[in-house]
Amino acid sequence: MNGTLLQAEGIGMRFGGFQALSGVDFDVKENSVACIIGPNGAGKSTFLNIITGTLTPTAGTVRFAGQAIAGLAPHRIARLGIARKFQIPSVFPSMTVAENVEVALWGGRSPAGIDEMLEIIGLSRRRLDLAGDLAHGEKQWLEIGMAIATGPKLLLLDEPTAGMTPEETRATAELIHRLSNRCTVVAVEHDINFVRALDTDTLVLHQGQFFRRAPFVEIEADEAVRDVYLGRR
Ligand SMILES: Nc1ncnc2c1ncn2[C@@H]1O[C@H](COP(=O)(O)OP(=O)(O)OP(=O)(O)O)[C@@H](O)[C@H]1O
Structure with missing residues (x-):
């Protein structure tokens, strides 16, 4: 059985007088895929x-891999093995796709080579094309590959x-399951x-609090979750 990789308990975040999060618990196991919506x-x-x-x-x-991490500097947390990909792709546009992956592999911990990534x-078929020429979805995949190349x-x-x-969206969901x-x-x-x-396993947040956690099929069928999305709660 897989062990717990990340465990957040009772998370609260106050910005001045505004309570943005309160009492949020969330844990994920090694080699799993989870989604947070709200x-x-x-x-x-x-x-x-x-x-x-x-x-x-x-x-x-x-706690991450057994170590308390709240309050550590971002670079220390990154070094422990947490990578984040933001919404806007930040690939090197004037380098080829393969070169982008190669750069990401330098100093990383991934045992994979460029071809495997x-x-x-x-x-694979776009390896010699410039990253700047990729379609939007492909750029996102390249950036996911670059994040994975660091071995998080x-x-x-x-x-x-x-x-x-819609096609790229479906392919991205498949890619994420492959990554697990x-x-x-x-x-x-x-x-x-x-x-x-x-x-997959889905956490719903609402107004800074835990609302539901369940497989997505159950979340989608949940009337209260629909109400939250439609602003009825
Ligand atoms: N630095 C900050 N200072 C004050 N309030 C903040 C700060 N960051 C976030 N907030 C507030 O905390 C609440 C939660 O914001 P957050 O961006 O985490 O929500 P979100 O679920 O990611 O929303 P979205 O889906 O729109 O990105 C919002 O009301 C936001 O205005």
């Missing part, structure tokens, strides 16, 4: 910022399918089509 302002980004060390929670604890992200234990994805076509052979993936997402395609 309406605008639910506290999803704040929660990711706490895991990566960009923010120090005003309450609660975060390209295979995983589905860009946990990959955090911030709205990975923003701006993608190598690391744990937690995605924060708005696009319900992506969350449906990902079809």
Whole structure:
């Protein structure tokens, strides 16, 4: 059985007089895929910022691979094996796809080579093309590959399918499941089509608090979750 990789307990975050998160518990196992959803302002980004060390929670604890990490500097948390991919791709546009992966592999801990990484992200046929010439979805996959090339234990994805076509969105969900052979993936997402395609363990945040956690099929069927999304609660 897989062990717990990340465990956040009683997370609270107060910005001045505003309580952005309170009492949030969340844990993920090694080599699993989880998704965090919730309406605008639910506290999803704040929660990711706490895991990566960009923010120090005003309450609660975060343990990663058995070590307390809340309040550590972001570079120290990154070195422990947490990588984050933001919404906007930041590949090197004037280098080829293969060169981008090669740069990411330098100094990383991944045992994989360039060919293997390209295979995983589905860009083997584009290896000699300039990264700047890739379609939006392909750039996102390349950046996911670059994040994985550093050999993280946990990959955090911030709205990975923003701006993608439905086909790219489906392919991204498949890619994320392939990645779970190598690391744990937690995605924060708005696009319900992506969350449906990902079809995994899903945490719903609402107004800074834990609302539901269940497999997505149950979340989708939950009337109270629908009410939250439609602003009825
Ligand atoms: N640095 C900050 N100072 C004050 N308030 C903040 C700060 N960061 C976030 N907030 C507030 O905390 C709440 C949660 O914000 P957060 O960005 O985490 O939500 P979110 O679920 O990621 O929303 P979205 O889906 O719109 O990105 C919001 O009301 C936001 O205005």
